[in-house]
Amino acid sequence: MKNKKVAVIGGSRGLGKWIAKFLKKEGFKVTITSRDHEYGRKVAKKMGVKYCENNIDAAKSSDIVIVSVPIASTVKVIKEIAPHLRKGSLLLDVTSIKEKPAKAMEKYVPNYVEVLPTHPMFGPRITSLDGQVVILTPIRKSKCLNKVINFLKEKKARVIVTTPKKHDKMMSVIQVLTHFAYICIASTIEKLKINIKESRKFASPIYNLMVDTIARIVAQNPHLTFSIQHENKEGEKVRKLFIDIAKKMNNIIENNEKEKFIEEVRKAAKNLDDIESALGRSDKAIAALNEEIKKLKKSVGKEVGLKHIYSGKVHVGILKEVSPDFVVLKSRKMTLKLKTSNIRILNKKELQKWKIKKFGTKKFDISVIFPEKCDPNVIAKVVENEEGVISAKIIDVYKGEQIPQGMVSITIRFEVLDKKYYQNVKKLLEGLGAKIR
């Protein structure tokens, strides 16, 4: 892998940028291209990858070429670079529809190049592939397919292999239908001039989670959202069916045809696999959010570590205030106001780990006299369990003239976060009846 050259066409923004960064970290030699050379060069420099002004040149000199441009441009780019791809090289695209790019690959890409239309089901905000879905839609026999699958599985991604047609059909529901409905809900709320913030106060926690998922969809890159609607061949059929059903259901309600309404809802519910699990999962999701607010509220006045869920940055200080919207943290240097939704409170172990990494540890040796029948390892373990102690081990056991009859001298080397903990260890050992030498 380490020597493979990868070109990411459109690698300066969004998912392409994420892929370039990720592959760089994995040891590939990465080149990116961009429509905006000045910006592209800046991004490449920051990521430590090569920049190339020309898609064809980038493609020519690479073992793997990944097309990560807007859906509407994907076919054009495939056509542009196809004749210049190396023998035995691999071409992938990562757009949200698969039939169109797959057909373009079939048509324009020579047989001596391997092709793999791909749809990563995640956006550039994720921090690892663990648990993420990647859909592969191979259209030719390929020697690379298994290598790609193994690579992704090693990174703990969930890999789905299917056809471009099946992919687009599933996406006509998973993306086209849900995005369309959610955008129409959001637009209706806007036209009604309902204040969303106020509505959240009136509502149950599940409504808040619903609004959050709606906001998530509506806040996506609107160019991408448009393409997902416009480029999927099944899109129009699905949207029209949805509108027809909405009209029919509205008529049923207006005509007070309760039994008919119930019949339709029952049929729809029956198709939604396991309702009980759906309830359980969404209840648990809500409970987890409440649980965290409770934990934060309990920690007011105490030292906490708050980790930003996207940047990974940790802020440590005294927690001053907690509300569902904001938390206020006071550290030695400053007072910070952070969004509650974007931070996670570290547990004791995580906070300790962060402190060790940030401030290092102090090591001390202490020699103590215990009865000779003692077990030095038990003593070391007891020291290790003391608050603030990170590790403890025996480095010497000594019996001799200076040591009273029936006694033994033990030297323990222990590591603490701060030297103030030395006193705790000393008190602990004295409390056990030991004499400090």
Add this chain to the structure above:
Amino acid sequence: MKNKKVAVIGGSRGLGKWIAKFLKKEGFKVTITSRDHEYGRKVAKKMGVKYCENNIDAAKSSDIVIVSVPIASTVKVIKEIAPHLRKGSLLLDVTSIKEKPAKAMEKYVPNYVEVLPTHPMFGPRITSLDGQVVILTPIRKSKCLNKVINFLKEKKARVIVTTPKKHDKMMSVIQVLTHFAYICIASTIEKLKINIKESRKFASPIYNLMVDTIARIVAQNPHLTFSIQHENKEGEKVRKLFIDIAKKMNNIIENNEKEKFIEEVRKAAKNLDDIESALGRSDKAIAALNEEIKKLKKSVGKEVGLKHIYSGKVHVGILKEVSPDFVVLKSRKMTLKLKTSNIRILNKKELQKWKIKKFGTKKFDISVIFPEKCDPNVIAKVVENEEGVISAKIIDVYKGEQIPQGMVSITIRFEVLDKKYYQNVKKLLEGLGAKIR
């Protein structure tokens, strides 16, 4: 409170049953009525409350009357019982719309009765009022209002006070619009013959959470769902606007009017208050679900406690298998297959607490000889920190003839989960150089 008599009209099922159970536990004298006497009597007996065959009789003899019948019957029931309500008594209803019952109360209920149209924003699956929203829409000056508010706040509910009109307007979005759109999504998926279980495999975690929230709405009592649509005066306007917007958006997409589409989405997004928080919260909800699956997977082969999230029942055993759908738990007596979505894994402390409650503890006294300069409390603390030990305290400190010079005898009383831990404590103390007497 303890002496107040409460009648729950329609207290044998759904939310009414939940309210009756809850108020019984709070110390009220509860009577329920039901349309189905045989069933109602059975439920009343099981809950330990009174049953009354007649709404009027139940109302006549109560200080507080809560109407919890389907929306369509609420006005009828209010009219039926109104002339029979006691002077100074309080009448509430708990339906999902407020204008209609509020008007009925104004019209039929005498002025010497207090009235309070109420909408609890939760269903009968919740286990406590903590964090739940209750909307009160008072229409007359009332001496009881503050009492009700204080009672609910004591139970940690979030109380909203507003007018029936404002309530119904907010619900036309919070309930009418979202339910309507979600039902239409579910029905579209069904008509397209898409297998939801398969679609989940293709999709990102956020899609799974979206499907879960859709399933949640579609799986509600369809009679209630219908009434929420049909009885809200604003309902038709909102549904029609939603359908018009869907038609318009579909045309925009079909005509490839990208800029217009983006403009509409941007406007809708702007109205959705804080998008960044919405992303953070939904990401955290997903992360919490993943986190739990990871914790479960790590615990395979080990002893775990799994708590059912609704019944609260705890199952303890060796975890044999974990999948996103099921876990298999082997206990002494049997092998259980449980839905992953409906259980929560207990942490160490919770599991220990459960074991203490279930099996009790064993107490032991141990006398040991330590150097006289020791601190018995430090020793007790070290014993308490040993695995399996629940508590430890010093019950005797003794110096005397039988004790060697410079030494002291300490008797520690400690409590363990199982007698096997006695040996651990003995080994610990011997490891510290103590002699067991």
